[in-house]
Amino acid sequence: MAFSLDMANMVALFMGSVAYGINVVTFFTCMHALLRPHGRFKSIYTINLIMTVAALLMFTVATTDVGFILNHDVKMFVDDDIGTLPSVVGARSTWWTMAHMSTLVIQTFLGDAILIYRCFVVWNRRWVIITGPVILSLTGTACGIVTLALTSSTLRAPVKADITPFFTSLLALTLAGNFISSALIVFRIWRVSKRSSPYKTNLGQQDPLSRAIRITIEAGLLYTASALVMLVTFAIGHNSHIILARLIVQIIGITFNLLITRTRQRDVLSTSTATAPMIPLERLVIKTETYISRDPPDKGSRTSSRPRSASVYAGPGSPQTQEPTSSRSESSTDGIV
Numbered sequence: 001m002a003f004s005l006d007m008a009n010m011v012a013l014f015m016g017s018v019a020y021g022i023n024v025v026t027f028f029t030c031m032h033a034l035l036r037p038h039g040r041f042k043s044i045y046t047i048n049l050i051m052t053v054a055a056l057l058m059f060t061v062a063t064t065d066v067g068f069i070l071n072h073d074v075k076m077f078v079d080d081d082i083g084t085l086p087s088v089v090g091a092r093s094t095w096w097t098m099a100h101m102s103t104l105v106i107q108t109f110l111g112d113a114i115l116i117y118r119c120f121v122v123w124n125r126r127w128v129i130i131t132g133p134v135i136l137s138l139t140g141t142a143c144g145i146v147t148l149a150l151t152s153s154t155l156r157a158p159v160k161a162d163i164t165p166f167f168t169s170l171l172a173l174t175l176a177g178n179f180i181s182s183a184l185i186v187f188r189i190w191r192v193s194k195r196s197s198p199y200k201t202n203l204g205q206q207d208p209l210s211r212a213i214r215i216t217i218e219a220g221l222l223y224t225a226s227a228l229v230m231l232v233t234f235a236i237g238h239n240s241h242i243i244l245a246r247l248i249v250q251i252i253g254i255t256f257n258l259l260i261t262r263t264r265q266r267d268v269l270s271t272s273t274a275t276a277p278m279i280p281l282e283r284l285v286i287k288t289e290t291y292i293s294r295d296p297p298d299k300g301s302r303t304s305s306r307p308r309s310a311s312v313y314a315g316p317g318s319p320q321t322q323e324p325t326s327s328r329s330e331s332s333t334d335g336i337v
Contacts, residue, residue: 003238003239003240004239005239005242006076006077007239008239008240008242008243009072009073009076009242010073010077011243012069012242012243012245012246012247013069013070013073013246015243015246015247016065016066016069016246016247016249016250017066019246019247019250019251019254020062020063020066020250022250022254023059023062023250023253023254023257024059026253026254026257026258026261027055027059027253027257029257029261030055030256030257030258030260030261031052031055033260033261033263033264034047034048034051034052034055034260034264035047035052037264050117051114051260054110054113054114054256055253055256055257055260057110058107058110058111058252058253058256059253061103061106061107061110061249061253062103062107062249062250062253064099064103065100065103065104065107065246065249065250068099068100068103069100069246072100097151098148098151098152100245100246101144101147101148101151102148103249104144104245104248104249105141105144105145105147105148105170107248107249107252107253108140108141108144108170108174108248108252109137109140109141109144110252111178111223111252111255111256112133112136112137112140112141112174112177112178112181113137114256115133115177115178115181115182116130116133116134116137116177116181118181118185119133119181119184119185119188122184122185122188122189123184123188129184130181130184132177132180133177133180133181133184136173136174136176136177136180137173137174137177139169139173140169140170140172140173140174140177141170143166143167143169143170143173144166144167144170146166147163147166147167147170150162150163150166151163164234167234168231168234168235171227171230171231171234172231174227175224175227175228175231178220178223178224178227179220179224182216182217182219182220182224185216186213186216186217189209189212189213189216190209190213192209193207193209193210193213196209212263215259215262215263216259219255219258219259222251222254222255223248223251223252223255226244226247226248226251227248229244230244230245230248
């Protein structure tokens with residue numbers, strides 16, 4: 001049986017709803033990590049406003065997109081509005097077709113912007129590093145805006161042959177920019193980890209930099225794989241690209257939420273490790289003997305050599321050692337090693 005438009009829209013509603021449910025859970029987990037990490041709310045001066053606003057915007061766009069999907073399917077299957085059927089890029093324009101496309105363009109731009117910002121921070125705010133990803137992101141967004149303009153029937157009747165190159169460019173540029181930004185972040189962290197490896201003392205513990213690399217790669221793969229599959233399905237003209245278009249709006253938000261949450265877990269783990277109680281030192285007794293030698297005495301004087309002993313205390317927990325002492329011992333000193 002062919003994968004018809006009716007089936008694609010029904011599956012898109014189901015898959016988009018499932019993905020939105022995951023997005024809701026990860027969103028509240030992300031907001032908890034940003035606003036209430038230690039069981040109490042942060043002050044307004046310590047909140048990461050950029051990440052908080054980005055999370056709210058992505059969740060708002062994702063919620064709006066699910067509402068548009070529901071409205072589209074109700075009109076198609078309940079109201080029997082035949083005009084809603086061709087809901088593919090290049091079909092007859094309706095307001096919800098434009099809404100679908102706008103949510104995809106906005107969410108893609110937000111995902112690229114946050115990824116570029118992370119790359120900018122990791123590279124010590126060096127503008128030259130993010131020049132390439134910024135150009136790719138802006139060009140892709142421009143292609144998305146052109147697609148929206150060509151899809152709008154207020155200008156002229158949309159023609160799929162005119163729209164396809166711009167929409168394909170949007171997906172390809174997003175894919176390339178995401179890959180380059182993620183690769184730059186991973187390379188930067190890997191280089192810092194390699195340079196600092198000779199000075200690491202916690203060899204038996206998990207390296208936080210290695211964990212950061214793994215988190216970045218996992219998040220990048222989830223988003224990149226979705227964009228790649230959507231690009232391929234749209235290029236070959238398969239109707240499953242409708243499903244991917246609805247999923248990728250949710251996946252961008254899910255990827256961001258998981259990244260913030262897992263980074264917060266890494267920080268908590270590092271803090272708990274750093275504040276772990278120290279192991280008590282064992283008692284260490286060191287015996288020292290000092291012999292004093294003097295010049296030959298004058299006639300009638302006496303010279304003696306007397307040993308001195310000292311014990312050094314290195315901590316509680318070990319048996320004490322009794323040293324032989326003499327009534328001629330001069331001093332005994334205690335200290336911490």
